[in-house]
Amino acid sequence: MGNHSSKSKPGTGGDVSSHDKTQSWFYSDIVKDHFFNPRNFLDREPEEGEFNAVGKVGSPACGDELRVWLLVDSSSEQIKSFRWKTFGCGSAIAATSMISEMVLENGGMTLSEARTIKPQDVMERLGGLPARKFHCSVLCDKALRDAVNDYYRRTGQFDRIAVEATRIIDPVSRVTDRDIEEAVLEGAQTLELVQQKTKVGIGNPSVLPAVEELIKFYREKYFGGGPQE
C-alpha cells in the first residue's frame, strides 16, 4: 500500500493524456492555449445596445452550443467587436476563440469578408484538430454567418441575407445538405463518419433517415455506389 497512484506517472492511454510537457497531448499547443486562455468571450450577459447582431447554433443536447455577439460599424460594415459564449469540448471553445481573433484582426473584417471564413481556415489557424473533432470548428463559422444574417435582417437589407443555398436537414445542429455532401466528398461514407464530421442528428435522431438517404445519394453520385475503402 502507499506505493501507487499519487506518485505513479499518469497513463498516456486514450485520447487525453498528460499535462506533462514531455508527453504528447491530445490537442495542438495553439488549441491548448485558446482553450485555457480563451480570447474575447463574454463573461456576463450582454447589455442593452452593446451589440447589433447575434448568432446562435447548436444545442446542449448535441454537445455544443455557441452564441456570438457582434458590434458592426454601420458605415464601413466592419466588425468592431466579437464576443461569444460556448458550451462544448476543448476544441469547440478553442475554435470559437480563434475565429473571434481572426475576425477582429487588422481593425476588423467586413461582414462580407467574415462570411467567407471556412471551417478549414479556422482549423488551419489552430494547427489542426483530431479528425473526430472537425464538427466543432464547423459550428463556429455557422454561428458567425447566423450573426451576419441577423445584422442584415435588423438593418432591413433583406436582399443581402444569404439563405445558404441549401436546405437545413437538422434544425438543431443546422447541418445542411451541402454539409453532408462535403462530408461525403471528404471520405465520410457512413452515417457514423458523417456524424463525426457534422454532428447531424446528435440529440435529434428523428432526422437520421433523411440523412442516410442523402449519404446514399451523394455516395452514388460521386463514387458510384458501394462503400469505399
Next chain:
Amino acid sequence: MQVRNVYMDHAAATPIDRKVVEVMLPFLNESYGNPSSFHSVGKVASDAILNARSSIAQILGARADEVIFTSGGTESDNLAILGYARKNKDFGKHIITTKAEHEAVLESCAELEREGFEVTYLDVDEYGMVTADQVEGALRDDTILASVIYANNEIGTVNPIREIGAKIQRARKGSAKNFPVLHIDACQAASALELNIQKLNVDMLTLNGSKIYGPKGAGLLYVRRGIKLQPLQFGGAQEKRVRPGTENVAGIVGLASALQIADDGRVQYVQKTTELRDKLINGILSSISKTRLNGHKTERLPNNVNISFMDIEGEALLLYLDSKGVYVSTGSACTSQSLDPSHVILALGMPYEVAHGSIRFSLGRDTTEEDVDYVLETLPPLVEKLRKISPVKVDEKYY
C-alpha cells in the same frame, strides 16, 4: 496550492500491485514453458495455473473446473452471452438484460438480435438499479438467459443480484428445466462486494484483472458445472476446449494473486474508500451549485463518485482538471469514439445535456484524504470559469 498528481480513474485501470508483479515475473522470465508440454518445464507452468485456478475457485466458493481463463472482461461477457445463447438456442431465444450494462454485454446482445434472438432491455430506476421483480416479470417460457451488471462501471450502482438470482432459481425449479440461467458482470465489484457464487445465486460471473490491481488482458468466467457453452474460438484442448489457445500464464497467476489481495483487504478497503467517497461527494455537492449525484447514495461502490456539473461539457472540465494534475473520466460524447453521451446516464432518465456534463471520479486503495482535499480545492474555480464561458442554463428540475 501545490500541484499534485491525483489519479481518480481506478474504474478505468488500476496500477498493478507490486506483489502481483513479483509473482508474475518468473513466468515472463525463467518459467516460460507451455503448460501443455509434457516435460518438467511445462509442468511448472501448468502447476501455476492449477494453483491459480484453485485459489480463485476458493474465493468464489466454486469448484476449480468451473473457472475459465480469458483475455479479460469483454471476452468473458461475450463468451457467457454468445456462448450460452448459441449453445442453448433450441430451448428458447429470449434473453433479458438491462439498459445500464457495459458495452461488452450490450453489444453481445445486439449481435444475438442480429442472429434472430429477442432481447428485453429492462429500464433502470433513477438511480440506475433494476429490481428482482422486474427481472421476474420479464421471464418467459423461452427465456434462457439473464445478464445483469453487478456494480455499474459508470455510476457505481449495485444491483440486488442475490434476489434476482433467487427468482431465476425459482423459475428453473418451477419448470424442472436447466434454464434460465443468470450471468453477472462483476468486474467493478470485485474489490468491494461479495463474490461467493453460492450466496449470490449466480450461474456465470465475469471478472478481470485490470480493475483489481492485477494485469490487463487477463480475466475469467465462472461457469456453473453442467452449463454448456459454444466456444468463440477453436483450436487445442485448453480450458476444456471452450477457450482454446496457449494460456497467458503470467496473466493468470497475476489475476489469482490480485484477487487474493483484494479479498484479504476487502473490509479495510471498503471502510476507507467509503469515507473518502462520501467526503468527496458531500464536498462537491455543498461547495458547487447546480450539481447532481448520479447513481444511488448508499447502494453504490465505495470508490465511485459520479457528478453532473450543469451548463458545462465534461471533456472541457476533464481537460481543465488534467491541467491541475487530476485525472478523471467523463460520460460526455466528446471523449469517446461514439457521438452520443453515456447511455447509462441517459438510462437514468436524464437529458443529453446532463449526461454531457458528467464526471466520474473513481478512488483507489492509495487515495488519501489529501487527494480528496486537493480535488475539492481545485474543482470550484474550474467549474466557475467554464460556466462563465457557457451560454447554457440547464433546467432546474435536473439538479
